[in-house]
Amino acid sequence: YNPSFFKHLVCAFLIIVSVIYFLIFDFVKKKKVLKLEEQELQEKINLLANDSTRSNALVKSLNEKIQRYGSLKGMIEKLSSSFVLDDIARFLVNETSNLLHEKGNVCILYLFDQESKELGILATKKEDSVAIIKSKVGDIFDQWVLVKMQPLLIEDTEKDFRFDFEKIPQKDARVFRSLIASPLSSGKSMLGVLRIDNPHPGVFNSEDLRFLSTIADLGAMALENAILYQRTKELAIKDGLTNLYLRRYFSQQLNQEVIRSVRKKSELSLLILDIDKFKSYNDKYGHIAGDIVLKTVGNILNSYFSEPGNLVCRYGGEEFAVLLPEVAKSKAIKLAEDLRRKIKDFDIFLRKKKTNISVSIGVATFPSDARTKEELILKSDMQLLKAKDSGRNKVCYS
Incomplete structure (x- = not known):
């Protein structure tokens, strides 16, 4: 038995244990650091993925807007070439329905009668052939647009606190839960209302309403020109006192x-x-x-x-x-x-x-x-x- 040798052996063992402990501690520490770095990297990846998704959605949305508003050029050319009221009305509801075909179910154009002060249906476009429009003078939503002369977005007719759903006439004849409507006006003169609705809630958004309002503005100019043209023609063939033909x-x-x-x-x-x-x-x-x-x-x-x-x-x-x-x-x-x-x-x-x-x-x-x-x-x-x-x-x- 050599005490000196044993002492050196113990010291060597302690040194080895210390080194192993240090290596383990360092490994654990580095593992934690790597784990944190991995989490941070994953968060960055998730953020980039979200940004990419948002970017793709934004690009898609912008492309849809470009396509939508690009189609207005042809609409302007068509509207400016016609002075027949019925033709313009039919074209407006057809184009509105086509441009919002993924969202709209029924598109209606009401004309405002200056004498009776009432709305009357001038043209309709129905994606659902069995849909029956019983209210020929508009409902509470159309009347709201008429009185306020402002565009209207309804995400859900049953939850919109501004209106009483129970007062909607003939609501069982044609079900609609969401709609957008815009006034057809020229200055302070009201010409009518253009609206499109859908049987499901939450279909339309504010961008859809802005687009419909743009169509309505273009349509209002064409309708006003057609009305003035019709009145000019009638002046030549109608008696001013009795409004009968000459x-x-x-x-x-x-x-x-x-x-x-x-x-x-x-x-x-x-x-x-x-x-x-x-x-x-x-x-x-x-x-x-x-x-x-x-x-x-x-x-x-x-x-x-x-x-x-x-x-x-x-x-x-x-x-x-x-x-x-x-x-x-x-x-x-x-x-x-x-x-x-x-x-x-x-x-x-x-x-x-x-x-x-x-x-x-x-x-x-x-x-x-x-x-x-x-x-x-x-x-x-x-x-x-x-x-x-x-x-x-x-x-x-x-």
């Missing part, structure tokens, strides 16, 4: 209808009527009263003969004419009698005094009474004179 336009249409009746071998009836003792209203109440009488008769005629195809004109002075395509003589006589009674029973107030007016009516039908346009007018006029000569407030026919 005699020149009536004569042109009568010629076309006679040709059509010959081709189709159908009947064509003509009514010519005259306000009885019209001069007495001017003499007793003044010329303003005479204008009131003319406008009243014009309104009754417009309302009574409102079916498509009928044509009413102010023939001259206190005379009016009504063209009734494909109407047999017997029916024309009945219509004339009903009209005579309707006018006679209508109360009119002149200088706060209630009075009634009457008309005399002559009826003729092509081809049974006449073979030409001129002869048809002559025969109707002769029957009118007969009605006036036999006491007025009558209907006469061959």
Whole structure:
């Protein structure tokens, strides 16, 4: 036994243990450092991945915006080339539906009537052919846009605190949960409302609303131009007082209808009527009263003969004419009698005094009474004179 050797052996062992402990400690320490570095690196990778995802989404969104707004160039060209109101409305709803085809289900364009102060459907585009639009004057959302003259985004109709979902009329006829709507306006003048909706909630966002508003602005300019163009055309063919067609336009249409009746071998009836003792209203109440009488008769005629195809004109002075395509003589006589009674029973107030007016009516039908346009007018006029000569407030026919 050598104590010195044993002492050196113990020292060597302790040194080896110390070295091993140090190496283990250093390894653990470095492992922790590497673990932290790995976590930091993973976080950076995740951030880069998120940035990449956001960048890809942003690129995709920008491409969609470029594609959307790029398509507006063709829309502008199309809108600027048309002055027909119905054509513009149909084009707007079709293009809006196409550009938002992934989101929209039903697109509606309402036109605002300046006289009745109500909205009325002008055009629709439905992706779902069975969808039924029962509200022809708009719902609470359209009325909101109309009154506020501001665009509207509804993410969920059942959760939007601004509106009472229970007040939506006929909500069971066509289900929609989300919508965007924009006013069609020019300055302070309201032209209508353009809207698109979807049966699912959360479909539309603020970017969709901005895009719809851009379309609405372009559409409003085209609609206004079409309305002004239509009014300009009507000024040339309509009487300013009664809003009935002028005699020149009536004569042109009568010629076309006679040709059509010959081709189709159908009947064509003509009514010519005259306000009885019209001069007495001017003499007793003044010329303003005479204008009131003319406008009243014009309104009754417009309302009574409102079916498509009928044509009413102010023939001259206190005379009016009504063209009734494909109407047999017997029916024309009945219509004339009903009209005579309707006018006679209508109360009119002149200088706060209630009075009634009457008309005399002559009826003729092509081809049974006449073979030409001129002869048809002559025969109707002769029957009118007969009605006036036999006491007025009558209907006469061959």
